[in-house]
Amino acid sequence: MTEKNKSNDKNEIAQNGEVKKSEAHIIVEIIEYLPNAVVSKTIIKKSTGNITAMSFYRGEELAEKTSPFDTYIQIIHGAAQITIDEKVNTLRLGDGIIIPAHSLHHFHANEQFKMISTVIKSGYEN
Numbered sequence: 001m002t003e004k005n006k007s008n009d010k011n012e013i014a015q016n017g018e019v020k021k022s023e024a025h026i027i028v029e030i031i032e033y034l035p036n037a038v039v040s041k042t043i044i045k046k047s048t049g050n051i052t053a054m055s056f057y058r059g060e061e062l063a064e065k066t067s068p069f070d071t072y073i074q075i076i077h078g079a080a081q082i083t084i085d086e087k088v089n090t091l092r093l094g095d096g097i098i099i100p101a102h103s104l105h106h107f108h109a110n111e112q113f114k115m116i117s118t119v120i121k122s123g124y125e126n
Contacts, residue, residue, distance in 0.1 A: 017042050017045075018042050018043060018044050019041075019043045019044065027053065027116065028076045028077050028114060030043070030053050031053040031055045031114060032055065033057055033112050033114075034055070036057055036059075037060065038055070038057070038062060039055045040052050040053065040054045041053045043116075047121070048120070048121050049069075049118070049120040049121045050118075051116060051117070051119075053076075053115070053116055054115050054116075054117060055077075055112070055113070055114045056080070056109035056113050056114075056115075057109065057112050058110070060109045061108040062106055064105065065106070066102055066104055067099070067101060067102075067119065069119050069120065069121050070098055070099065070101050070120065071099040071117055071119050072096060072097075072098050072099075072120075073091070073096060073097050073099060073116070073117055073118075074094075074116045075092060075093055075094065075095050075113060075115050076114045076116055077093065077112075077114035078093065078109075078111050078112050078114060079091065079093070079113055080109065081107070081109070082105065082106075083107075084099055084100070084103050084104075085103050085105070
């Protein structure tokens with residue numbers, strides 16, 4: 001990364017906490033790993049849905065939960081274990097999966113990974 005790009009990194013986040021619009025970014029660099037933590041950063045958040053980048057340090061997990069909306073997950077670094085309605089899925093770099101609305105799901109980091117989560121709140125979920 002050039003020095004110019006390094007100085008622009010601090011400017012990638014707008015005052016509302018979202019990624020700045022009309023500015024190119026490298027998605028995997030938007031979020032860092034923190035020891036013993038799950039970190040999230042809002043890319044865009046609207047009443048109709050949101051996109052969030054998340055990083056999971058090795059051994060971390062999120063508790064089981066459900067969402068009233070379908071959620072699309074894409075792995076952008078490492079590999080993740082995602083359990084949806086008791087079915088374990090291992091996703092690797094570039095893999096994606098849709099978590100259906102109202103499905104019990106959770107994430108586990110057997111190794112550290114980064115992902116993008118996209119939720120579309122259509123109001124017409126099946």
